[in-house]
Amino acid sequence: MHHRRSLGERTFDWANVLLLTIVSCLALYPFLYVVGLSFGSGPEVASGQMFLFPKQPTLQAYKIVLVDDKIATGFVNSVFRTLLGTACTLFATAMAAYPLSRRRMPFRKSILFFIIFTMLFSGGLVPRYLWFRELGLLDTRLVLVLPIMLTGFNIIILRNFFQQIPESLEEAARIDGASDLAILFRIFIPLSKPALATIALWTCVVHWNQWLDALLFIADDDKQVLQVFLQRLVVDSSLTRVRYGSEAFDANMYSPEAVKAATIVIATLPIIALYPFLQRFFIRGLVMGGVKE
8 A cells, every 4th residue: 555655754855855965066066176177277277266167178287197107107006006905905804704703713702802902003103114124025016015905994894794694504515515715715705795895995995095105115116106106296286397208387387286186186086987886885785794793
C-alpha cells in the first residue's frame, strides 16, 4: 500500500536538498575559482576583477609550468611512487589484517594495542632521518614507500572488514585443504574489494600529495617527485621574470597567482580522474570497516 507523504516529510526532504545544494556549491566554488584563475591573464588577475572565469582566457600559466622538462620527470616519479606505494600498502595491510581478524591468533589484542599505540605517538623527524641513513635508504625511491607502507588506521579498517566475513567460508576452505594464504587471496581479498578500494584511494592521495619526505630525503633531481618541482615553481613565479629552457616569460604577461593556480590544477587532476572509479566502493568500505570488536 502506497504511503502518502505528509507535508512535514516533504518539507524536510526539500530542506535537506536545499541545504546540501548550498553546501555543494560552497565546496565546489573554490576549485572552480582556481581553475578559472589558472586561465587568467596577468592584468586581469592583478586587477582583482575576475569573478569566476576570465574574460580573456590564456594558457600562459600552463606554458610556464609545462615547458620545464623537470615537470615531466617529476610526473613520472610521482606516478611510479603512487603505484608502487599503493600496491605495497595493500599487500602489507592485507597480510597484517588477516591474522589479527582471526580469534585463534595468540596475543592478538596485545599486538593490536601496539598498532594503535603507533597512531598516537611518533619518534620524530631526526630519529627517522638517522634510521633511514643507517638503512641506506636516503636518496632512494624506497624511502618514499617503505616508511608509510603500513599504518595502524588501515590495518584496523581492513581487520574489521575481514571480521564481517562468515567463518563458515574459512572452515569450508580448510576442509578442502586450503592454506592460510589461499584463504586470504582466494576468499578474503575478493570479498573485501570495497575496503581495499577505500584504502587504495587514501594511499594514492597520500603518496600523490606528499612532498616533504621527498624534499628531506631525496637529493637527486632525477628521483624527485612532481610536487617538489611544483613547489619550486611556485616560489620562482614570484620573480619579475621567469625563464625555462629557450622560452622567456615576461611577468607583465602573466600573473604569479595564475601560475600557482595552474600548478594546483595539474597536481589535482590525476586524483580527480581516479576518484570516480573508486567512489562506488568508498562508502561501503568505510562503513563496514568501522571499528568493531
